Amino acid sequence: MHEAPGAAAHPRLQHHFDNLEQQKESSTLGMWTFLVTEIMFFGGLFLLYTVYRVQYPEAFAEASRQLDIPLGLLNTVVLIGSSLTMALGVHTAALGKKRATATWLLATVVLGTIFLGVKVVEYQHKFEHHLVPGPHFAPEHIPVEQRRAAEIYFSLYFAMTGLHATHMIIGIPILLVLAFLAQRGAYSRSYYTPVELFGLYWHFIDIIWIFLFPLLYLIDPSVSRH
Numbered sequence: 525m526h527e528a529p530g531a532a533a534h535p536r537l538q539h540h541f542d543n544l545e546q547q548k549e550s551s552t553l554g555m556w557t558f559l560v561t562e563i564m565f566f567g568g569l570f571l572l573y574t575v576y577r578v579q580y581p582e583a584f585a586e587a588s589r590q591l592d593i594p595l596g597l598l599n600t601v602v603l604i605g606s607s608l609t610m611a612l613g614v615h616t617a618a619l620g621k622k623r624a625t626a627t628w629l630l631a632t633v634v635l636g637t638i639f640l641g642v643k644v645v646e647y648q649h650k651f652e653h654h655l656v657p658g659p660h661f662a663p664e665h666i667p668v669e670q671r672r673a674a675e676i677y678f679s680l681y682f683a684m685t686g687l688h689a690t691h692m693i694i695g696i697p698i699l700l701v702l703a704f705l706a707q708r709g710a711y712s713r714s715y716y717t718p719v720e721l722f723g724l725y726w727h728f729i730d731i732i733w734i735f736l737f738p739l740l741y742l743i744d745p746s747v748s749r750h
Contacts, residue, residue: 569684590663597741606635613628630699636695639692643685656678661675685736695726695729706719
């Protein structure tokens with residue numbers, strides 16, 4: 525296999541690539557392919573949500589009233605902040621600053637952990653107020669005639685936010701590994717592909733939440749007052 529002069533000497537160059545640029549292009553294509561499949565995955569849930577929201581607008585609005593908007597807004601701010609720290613991590617990795625890269629990646633871990641902690645609190649509230657779909661679903665503040673549709677809403681709520689949280693739970697250990705490797709000097713101006721590609725994944729998670737927050741938390745309450 526032909527190798528570009530000097531490129532094979534880089535310890536991060538895999539044997540089946542000619543040079544780091546080719547390796548990066550291949551890795552980037554793989555990540556974007558993965559993200560497209562994720563968009564299709566979440567897209568099915570968004571489509572299902574849309575169908576049921578059009579069918580039961582009043583019940584969805586009433587069910588949405590049971591969510592804690594301040595906590596949802598807090599999580600939105602936290603996740604946007606984590607997007608910033610992730611971007612700074614990619615930037616410092618590109619400059620070969622190992623300590624700064626590790627610091628920003630760990631900051632992203634902290635913000636991601638805060639997000640998950642707030643979500644745990646929200647889930648706990650749902651259990652306490654019998655808003656979890658199933659045999660014990662008995663929302664006190666939703667009219668009886670709307671409870672069946674409200675249960676569909678909360679099924680979608682837990683499916684969509686749960687899937688989103690699962691992506692974060694998977695991502696945080698990867699961030700810790702990236703931070704550890706950054707501290708050990710694994711990345712440089714010529715090679716920081718893992719940090720850059722994981723940044724795409726993390727920004728994708730953030731974008732999904734930007735859609736979830738208004739769709740689940742900010743349904744116009746006037747809809748339910750006809």
